[in-house]
Amino acid sequence: MRIGYLGPEASFTHYAVKSVFINEEYIAFPTIPDCLEALAEKKVDRAVVPLENALEGSVPITVDYLFHDVDLHITAELISPIEQHLMVHPDHEHEWQDVSRIMSHSHALAQCHKYLYYRFRGVTLEPSTSTSAAAQYVSAHPEENIAAIGNALAADTYGLTVVEENIHDFHFNHTRFVVLTSELETELLPFEHDAEKTTLMVTLPSDDRPGALHQVLSAFSWRQLSLSKIESRPLKTGLGNYFFIIDVERPVDGILMQGAIEELEALGCTVKVLGSYKKHMLLPQK
Incomplete structure (x- = not known):
């Protein structure tokens, strides 16, 4: 089975996919619309995208695209704890407090608003398509003293150093992901509810x-x-x-x-x- 997800590798969505779809083919897409269009065109058999976060509410692009642009069906929801960490390239792990900008998905930046306001006031915050895309960029640009916000899997995957753990503003930080299909069918997953x-x-x-x-x-x-x-x-x-x-x-x-x-x-x-x-x-x- 081909599972499309908001990538790149090591995003929170990727972690959710790997947790329930074992030994399947995972296909990363750079944006939520790309992922949903791939399912609508049957280039993948399932698509997994974020729908709602406990701190920041609904993901507008997911909701709007499901309403206006594609005819897809939710067959399961995956609730995942979200832990946000500040990570830098190893070349800058001793000067991370002087980063010139901090990159992450807009929801992740918002989830860490208080931390960023008090610790990095005035530093440029740059939205990216996903937390793992930010980590991937930081890894590929060691000449820049920049940071990403993301999960531990992203730090490990892209060889970054976590310099501050659990920087999200509230402890109960969960994201609701939905499993989508192009046809109405029952999802065979290990449901707990x-x-x-x-x-x-x-x-x-x-x-x-x-x-x-x-x-x-x-x-x-x-x-x-x-x-x-x-x-x-x-x-x-x-x-x-x-x-x-x-x-x-x-x-x-x-x-x-x-x-x-x-x-x-x-x-x-x-x-x-x-x-x-x-x-x-x-x-x-x-």
């Missing part, structure tokens, strides 16, 4: 009538369907136009869920079902 959740993307009626969102929530409320998440994202059609991503703690094939979806459609909403799936908790990196 039997309960299924369903992710929906809902667009409100075009007439913009008052109370429309309340009606949407009522469709779940009176059926006692628990929502673990509701979030708005721009429709990209004008200010004030949104779609909503909703996580419901029930499988989609239940009678109550089917009834809720039918009620939403009867109200004039459009409903896109991303999938029903189970959760697997990953162990921290060693």
Whole structure:
């Protein structure tokens, strides 16, 4: 099986993939859209990308691409602890406090905001496509006194020295990765949670009538369907136009869920079902 993931090698996504897909072919992609397009074009059999972080919230490019650009399905979610470390090239391990810039994924930089503000105020923070891409760049440019923020696997893979460990601002730092397929199917993974959740993307009626969102929530409320998440994202059609991503703690094939979806459609909403799936908790990196 070919597993596409946000790379390069040693990214947090790569670690999540290796933790559950054993002895499969791993194919790294430089960006989330590249990874999702490869799955849509069936160049890979699965795609694994980050969807949400406990500190920084949803990954907008993943949510938007699943809504606007591709017809893919979530078949599993992987919850991974995230530990961010500051790493430099070994040539600069004794002068790391004088780095000229610090590179990482924008979410990783945000997760370490307080640390960076108090320890490296004024130093340029440069976003990269992933934490491992930042580590790869630092490794390839020993002439520059620069640093990357990433995981221990990236430091080991690219021969960097970790100079400060666990620099993220809050201890409970987890990322939710999703396993995607181009066809609806059940994922055969060692799930630790039997309960299924369903992710929906809902667009409100075009007439913009008052109370429309309340009606949407009522469709779940009176059926006692628990929502673990509701979030708005721009429709990209004008200010004030949104779609909503909703996580419901029930499988989609239940009678109550089917009834809720039918009620939403009867109200004039459009409903896109991303999938029903189970959760697997990953162990921290060693």
